[in-house]
Amino acid sequence: MSVAPIIGVRGDRPGGARGPIAASPPGATNAAISATPFVPLAIAIDHCKGCGLCVAACPPGVLALETLAVNRLGYHPVRLVDAAGCTSCVRCARVCPDAVFTIWARPREA
Amino acid sequence: MPQTVERPARLVESERTQRAPAARTARARTRVLMKGNEAIAEAAIQAGCDAYFGYPITPQAELLEWMARRMPEEGRAFVQAESEIAAIAMGLGAAATGARVMVSSSGPGISLMAEGMSYLAGSEVPLVLVNIMRGGPGLGSIGPAQGDYFQATRGHGHGDYRVPVLAPSSIEEAVALVADAFEIAERYRTPVILLADGLIGQAMEPVRPSFRALPRTTTDWTVGGAAGRPPRTVRSLHLEPEELEVHNQHLQEKYREIERTETRWAGEALDDAEVAVVAYGTAARVARTAIERVRADGLAAGLFRPISLWPFPATALRARAPRLRAILVVELSAGQMIDDVRLAVEGRVPVFFHGRTGGMVPSPGAVAGELARAWALTEPRPAPDEVGQASRTVGRAGARATPAGVSPGSWGAAASPDATQHDVDEAVWRERHAPMKDATR
C-alpha cells in the first residue's frame, strides 16, 4: 500500500455526504456492482480526531487508526480494516464524539 | 412577539385580585399622587414592559412590589430573582427573545449587575435598568445619593461600551423618561439606565398620568425558536480579534449616533445668568430653590440641568461657558459629574463645587451661599449682545443645536447631518479661538 501523507476531503462522496466510501452505494441494482462486497459503514475522515474510542469499543475489532496517513485536522483517522467482519452493531457510532460514522445494516442473503 | 403571555397554572392560583387604584383612577383624574418607585413601575407597565426581574433593596423595593402585584394582573412576567446577578441574567434572556424588559436595583445590586450589563451591551440587547441611588460606597446608607454617576456613565462593566443614562429630577419626569428609555433601548439595541436617587424613589408627588404606550418594534435578531428561518445566536463572544474589532467599531459608531440624537438637557434662567448651577436629579431641585433666593438678592444665577448624563450635553454647556463668570456644580456625591463639566468647559470658566455624601441632601441655603461665594471670587464677564431666548429651553439634539453666539454659517462639516460630536466640538472651538474676533457675541 502506498504511503499517503494527506488524505483528501472525503466528504464529497457519491450521493452526497451520506454515501459509503467504498465503490458501490447501497441499493445498487447493477449486477456487476452487486458482486462488490457490502461496506456497512462510512467514515467522515476529516471530522475524525483519532481518539480511538471506536477502536476500543468495536467488539469484532474491525477498526483501526491509520498509522501514517493524516487527515486535514492532522489526526490519524479511523479506518474499517475488515468490512466483512463488521456486524453493524453501531457501538462505534455511539462512542464517537465527532459523529463520523454512518452505518447500514448488512442486507440478509436471499 | 406574543401580545399576551400565557400564565402557567401556578401563577393563576396565587394571583391577587386587587386592582391598582392609582392606575385606574389615574386615567380619570388630571393628576394623582404617586410614589416615585411606583410611578416608574407603572410607567413601564403602560409602556408595554413584558417582564420585570428584580431583587429587594432599599430604596427601590416598592418598585419591585408594585411589579409583583401588577405584572401578573396584566398577564406579564415577574420574577423576584435570587440575587441581582440572577435578575440581570433573567433580563438578558427575556430581552434576547424580543421582550421589553425592566430591571431595577440600587448601588450594591447595580454593582453586581456590571457583568450582565457588559453582556447586554456587547450582545446588543435592549433593556432598561433603573438605579435608585443610595449612599455608598459599600453597604453605605439608604439615603439618597448620586455617587453612582461614574458607574453609570463610564460603562460600569468591563470592555469598551457606553450606556445611555437618563436622569429625571421629578417623579413626573421619571414617568416620561421611562418611555424614552425603552425607545432608546430598542432603537439602538442597547441597555439604558434610568438614574434616580432615593428621594425621587421614595417621595410622593402629583403625577400627570400621561403614561406613554409604545408600539412593538420588529426585530431580525431575536431568538424564539428557529421556525422557518436559520438559527440565531445572541452572544457577545467574538474570538477572532479582527472580528471583535469590527464589532467594537460598530458599537462605537452606534454610540456616536446616540450622541448626535439623544443628548438631553434643560436650562432655566440661563439667558442672563452670570453664574450657572450645573446639577441633575434631586440636586437640580435644590439648586432651583437656591437660584430663586439669590435672584431675589440681585444675583443673576441660572440652572443648566443635564437630563442625559451620557451622552453628556457638553456642547451646549460649552456654548454657554464664555458668558458665565462661574459654574457651580452641585451633586449628592464627592464630585463625579464635575469631571464632565470641567471637560466640557475646557477651562474657560471657573468651576466650583458643593456636594454632600452619605445620603445627605444639600440644602438650598448652602447652595445659595456657595453661589454667593462663587460670585465674590470671580470677575464679571462682558455682557452678551445677542437676543435672549425663552427662559426655559429644552434641548434635544444637543450636539446639533446651534449654541448661542455661534453663527451657523461657520459650522462647515458640523452642519451636515452626519456631523459627529467631534465635528461639532471642532466647529465650536474654531469659533471661540478665531483670531481678531470680538469675544462678545
Place this chain on the structure above:
Amino acid sequence: MTSAAAVPRLLFERPTCLIDRATHYCPGCGHGIVHRLIAELVDELALADRTIAVAPVGCAVLAYDYLAFDWVEAPHGRAPAVATGIRRVRPEAFVLTYQGDGDLAAIGTAEIVHAAARGERITAVFVNNGVYGMTGGQMAPTTLLGQHTTSTPTGRDPVLAGFPLPITEMLALVPGSDYVARGSLVDPGAIGKLKAMLRRAFEVQLGGGRFSLVEVLATCPVGWGMTPQEAVDHLSVVAETYPLGVIVDRTKGIGRGGTPGPSREA
C-alpha cells in the same frame, strides 16, 4: 434486479441538527457525544423549531456553532437565570441549558438551585468532567479527592480544597425538581441509558413538568492527562463518587419526599 430486502437499512447517521463541521473539542472529549445525543433527541422529538438553548462559559461556549437551533450566550454560571427569563416570556419554547461543572456547581450554584426551587420548566444538561477544561484543567467542585489538576498539583486535599460537591443530589432534594438523573459515557450501553435519561428529562418539560436535570459523567482526556480510552475507563472510578441512576423522578414517585431515594438504573 434487486429486491427491497437487499437495500441496506440505515442504522445510524449524523443527526440533522448537528451541524456538519469539525468541532474544536479535544480528541475523546465528552462534549461531542453529549452534543450528538441532544441533536438526536431534538431531531426525534422535532424540537428544533421551538428550542431556545442557553450556552455556558467553558469549553462548550461554542455549542451554538454545532447545534442548529436558537441560542443565547449566558454569563458564566447564569444560564439557569437566562433560561428563566426566556421561559417566562416564551411559554411555548423548549428551553435547555448546557453547562459544565464550573458553570453549574461553582459560580452558578445559586442560579441552578433557585431555578430548581422555582420549579422552572427548563432542562439543564450538566456535563461533569471534574475539571475546568477551557482554562487549562484547574480544580472544579466535582474534582475527586486526590485528583491531580493544575490548581491541585499534588492531588485534591480535603483540608485545603474541600470535598467533591454532590450538587445533583442536592438539587434532587428541592421540591421543584421533577426529574434528576445521572448518566455516564463509560461505554456504549451507558451512553444508551444516558440518552434515555435525556429523553425522559425532555419529556418532563414537554409534558408541562417542572425542573429537570441530567448530569453526564464525561471525559476530559487532556485535563486528566490520559488517553481518550483511559479517560473513558476512568469514568467507572468517577461513578464511585457520583453514582449513576435516576436520583429523583417525582412524576413517577421515585425518591419522593424530603430525602432522595437510592440511586437506581434508569
